[in-house]
Amino acid sequence: MTKPFDPASLPPHFDAPAAEKRWDEAWSAAGVYHWDETRGRDETFVVDTPPPTVSGSLHMGHVFSYTHTDVITRQRRMRGQNVFYPMGWDDNGLPTERRVQNYFHVKCDPALPYEPGLTMTQADDKKRKEEKPRIVSRKNFIELCHQVTHEDEKAFEALFRRIGLSVDWRQTYATIDDRCRHIAQLSFLDLVDKKQLYNIESPTMWDVDFQTAVAQAEVEDRDKPGAFHDIEFAVEGGGSFVIATTRPELLPACVAVCAHPDDERFKSYFGKRAITPIFRAPVRIFPSELADPKKGTGILMVCTFGDATDVLWWRTEKLPLRAIIQRDGTLRAVEFGSEEFPSLDAARANAAYAQLVGKGVTQARKLVVELLKDAASAATGEAHAGGTRAPLQADPKPIQHPVKHYEKGERPLELVTTRQWFVRLLPNAAAGTDNQAGLLAKGKDVKWWPGFMHSRFHNWTEGLNSDWCVSRQRYFGVPIPVWYPIADNGVIDHERPLYPSAAQLPIDPMSDAPPGYAEAQRGKPGGFTGDPDVFDTWFTSSLTPQISSHWGLDAARHAKLFPADIRPQSHEIIRTWAFYTIAKAMLHEGKVPWHNVVISGWILDPDRKKMSKSVGNVVTPMKLLEDYSSDGVRYWAASARLGTDTAFDEKVLKVGKRLVTKLFNAGKYVLAQTAEGDVSPAAITEEIDRAFVHELRGLVEKASAAFEEFEYAQALMLTEQFFWSRLTDSYLELVKIRARGEVGDPASRRSAVATLRLALNVLLRLFAPVVPYITEEVWSWVYAEETKQPSIHRAPWPTLADLAAIPLPSDAQSFELACTLYTALNKKKTESGASVGRVVTSTAIAASPTLVSRIAPALADVLAAAKVKAHTLASREPLADTDGFVIDAIEIAPKEARADEAEAG
């Protein structure tokens, strides 16, 4: 059945914004993108969508990578797979915390009890300036976070809908919502059960501004100016040496001195004690292979703690602990002459240290350097080299060196001793685990697209140097579900934590009481105290596959959705999001979380810098969506291969917009062609039509194969080339006249119309994953009813079976030959200064004998398209097939007056 179609009923131009709104509503109403929970796992395609951070705005980088996912997903849906495509919002963590504090002018104190029914409104500048922030409980704070993020989520959803993401909007989550908190806390309990989690008081990388522990994955090196300070120490019993340090302020925390065991300069000192300048603390001098004789002066001071090696030596050499840097980055008060801080001259040491107490690192460094310039600060008062001159040997020598920073922080990280929870990652003989090896293996079980991205994961995993610190001293996050008993003497017993049962989750240990205790016992001897910390946001984010599958809540659903099929993400978070997600899936169930990771590249600005908010070079999507339409923007995104960084280029958006217009016009034209009788594929009888369909077969095969490898960009390029140059520029032009019935018989007219309709039908479906709006629009004119597929996005992806009914052409090149001759005629016309629309009164064509015979079936179409009234076609022996057609002569008719012009004239 052919549906009647009146092209005059269409607007002259495609109104993209209106269509976008209309189709989004229609798709929602029809549930086109709904996951069918009744279908089995083997028919289902599960996406583990990246939950964007909602306390920010979306930029073209987001549109770019989310479109990649959507294109892949739409093609799978058309292939008949039951697509599960959820959306999450990452509202958990510092960015939201800061935003909410500012928005309402509040501060969180987790020790406060919950105030039911507390409501707040947005604060104004006056309030922020003049009033102190309102202090609220953590539970209230989380409620406020929900309030703000809810608004952000609505804006994000609107944009994601606008760009046509085929998300099942019933499947959404926010990383702080009840279900996510439940699953994150369940993850914790499960890891405790599996002995993969432990808490310990130890030196941990610490951000002194945010006052929280951070994990290895959140640390980045920044090149900062520093300086070597050469400082003379004395050796007990005589002698001295000079150490080099960039951190003289840690001198009071010095616990030992160390040099390479083979270093002749210091060999005789091993086993003796050194005496520090200023504080005159006696410290061990020990040998270690880790000391590099070529670095600095070859001998160094060990402090608790200056760097990771200090921690190592502290452990292996069982050195004393003399911590001086506090959580806020200032130096704490200590008493020299005590057991903890020995000194041969406690009075002098305490007098010096008194100046440092409460100072920050930078200030303390300046003060210590001043003290070191004073001869009176020398390590001993005795008359030997170490006791008669200033300890600082020369002016500090400036250097540039890498300094570890929290990725979101300003000041260098410090190693501060605190109690934290860790997930085991490193091999641990005592625990009998080697998760690092397991992770390396799981990284190979996952397919990485493009494949080289696996090495990012592998390198990172091989370079692990610490277990995963998962506790954070923040407020807006998932609470660590733990309480600690308080002994009768008031001491908190961290060794015997109290855990909730899974049935109680989610809980907040700061407002809920542990099993077997009453709330009144909180903070009392014999009672309990709640752990005030929250999880690293990655602890929750690493569970997105399980959050979607309702792990621990719905076993049947989990079985249908876990592991997922694809994880789309960008490459800079391989070490965090991909890594931790693989870790969690492995530790919980021994599985991979997904079978494929598809990595999008970055959008770079014209200077090839990464587009990011902090750099301030972001392009916001809304204007571009309005100017180029959603399909146009999607075209731009889908033109970039996976894993490839791409410079933002508005030219490509223009091309996308043009394609949309072309599809609209070509669709309108093709569907306006009519013929008497059957115009189904069975009517395709002409040689040239069959040859054209045969080329279409090649396209379907290649585009489908490309999608198998997630090479949507390749599929798009091939489809676009075929559509534009094969269909609209060539085939359409060649058969126009026949389709109008001006040449040939009714059967040949039917054949042309049937071919046009079939080709458009197939091409629309090949384009549908990339440009969902225009393809749906054109599909709706005729095909929706004809095929009983109301939405093209549920229509089957084209296969060779669609074209199987059409016999092969007798010569696969028939169509190509027709194009060759048509082009030759056009070229001759153009060279003669005439437009291709002009009538050719006569022309003389020559070609090889084989070409002359092979062109026969297409000749009528070509001559009609080129408007040739009379021609000769000569076989010419010397010409080869590769010479094509030679136009010996052409005579062009005078320009005709158009009928309407003639009338007007």
Add this chain to the structure above:
RNA sequence: GGGCGGGUAGCUCAGCGGUAGAGCGCUAGCCUUACACGCUGGUGGCCGCAGGUUCGAAUCCUGUCCCGCCUACCA
């Protein structure tokens, strides 16, 4: 320092063992009853550099130089 990716037409990018490609740009012409967001032509590159393998190399190997990213490096 280690690893990965890239260096192809003025620009943005395909191609990755068989005679250099696309779009944009530039240029000469065209209102050709779907489309001027269009059509027909043309212009333009010793495929970073140097070796090697091969009948044949942008395409494989080795070295080298640029660019980017990941990672390491607080004495």
